[in-house]
Amino acid sequence: MPASLYGEFRCDTPYDLALAALQAVGPLTGTSKDSPLGWSIYTGDLVSHDPQSQLSRAYVEYTENSVFGMFKNYITGPVFAALGNHDSNPEAIDAPHNLPGPLGQQQSWNYDHVAGLWQHEGWIDAAAAQQARTHYGAYSIKNHFGLRVITFNTDFWYRANFLNFINTTDPDNSGMFKFMIQELQAAEDAGERVWI
Numbered sequence: 001m002p003a004s005l006y007g008e009f010r011c012d013t014p015y016d017l018a019l020a021a022l023q024a025v026g027p028l029t030g031t032s033k034d035s036p037l038g039w040s041i042y043t044g045d046l047v048s049h050d051p052q053s054q055l056s057r058a059y060v061e062y063t064e065n066s067v068f069g070m071f072k073n074y075i076t077g078p079v080f081a082a083l084g085n086h087d088s089n090p091e092a093i094d095a096p097h098n099l100p101g102p103l104g105q106q107q108s109w110n111y112d113h114v115a116g117l118w119q120h121e122g123w124i125d126a127a128a129a130q131q132a133r134t135h136y137g138a139y140s141i142k143n144h145f146g147l148r149v150i151t152f153n154t155d156f157w158y159r160a161n162f163l164n165f166i167n168t169t170d171p172d173n174s175g176m177f178k179f180m181i182q183e184l185q186a187a188e189d190a191g192e193r194v195w196i
Helices: 015-029 057-074 101-105 108-120 126-134 176-189
Strands: 040-042 079-081 140-142 148-150
Touching: 015 057, 057 079, 057 108, 108 126, 126 140, 148 176
Parallel strands: 040 079
Antiparallel strands: 140 148
């Protein structure tokens, strides 16, 4: 049974409900372009949970463009976004860059796309966008309050991500843990507080 205009239990959020929620942020928080929110965190899974036969790369890109554009219009202040397992196509699949040949780059289109969107919206700078392209959508940035925000792509540890099973001799074949360790050590050395 399809969801009603403003949602149903066990259904993705319909467009009208999402739009109404975003339109309510300013009035409910008393924020505006002149008096913005400090920042927002978005934890991913903005693409619908439809069967794979109804999804495509074009649909994922369209959804990311649309939803991040809505965020920019209705949420003031920076949004620190991370990817969820449904924010790719096919869902929950990420290819470690160390796979042979072009196999390791087969999901790079999405990291390039979201990094570009996040930078375009002004939420991250060029250096963080380059990190996001390199580290599967993960980045580290110090916000305007001095807090370091580090995102971490956990999609590699979904059982459905069969590409992660190609090289099981390396427990960090994506380099995500190495990236996180380096960022946390640099933050500790600099005396920074961190949110992951």
